[in-house]
Amino acid sequence: MRGHTGDELLRLSVRLRGIQLGRAVDVLLHPTEARGLGVDVLCGDKTHRFLPFLTTSLSEEAFEVESPFVLLDLPLGSFYRVQARSLSRLRGTPVGPDGSSLQDVVLGPEWAVEELVLDGARRVSLDGLLLPTR
Numbered sequence: 001m002r003g004h005t006g007d008e009l010l011r012l013s014v015r016l017r018g019i020q021l022g023r024a025v026d027v028l029l030h031p032t033e034a035r036g037l038g039v040d041v042l043c044g045d046k047t048h049r050f051l052p053f054l055t056t057s058l059s060e061e062a063f064e065v066e067s068p069f070v071l072l073d074l075p076l077g078s079f080y081r082v083q084a085r086s087l088s089r090l091r092g093t094p095v096g097p098d099g100s101s102l103q104d105v106v107l108g109p110e111w112a113v114e115e116l117v118l119d120g121a122r123r124v125s126l127d128g129l130l131l132p133t134r
Helices: none
Strands: 013-016 019-029 036-043 048-052 062-065 102-107 113-118 122-125
Touching: 013 036, 019 048, 019 062, 019 102
Parallel strands: 013 062
Antiparallel strands: 013 019, 019 036, 036 048, 102 113, 113 122
């Protein structure tokens, strides 16, 4: 898998055998590690559900799922809702010694964060930089 920015992932729909189930509206990151967990999906019934990255395959146009049951309807107090870091909340947060703000992340193989996209669309390696916790 080549690296994908959060913005690229948010342009994708979620499909089951060509039928659109919803669209990605936020990327959720692990609370302590630099890796993606999945996406928040706004489904056709206007319900937000969690799609773990490990349950989907990626095409150029969509997250492809084998079953609608991989879209998890999580209660408000669930781990993924409370502990995961939402990319939409992290955008604009200062990172690094120069105070540049986070605009996006680049997720690579096995959904690891490979790079950060900072002000001015400048991509930097994660080396020495920490993702904000909230």
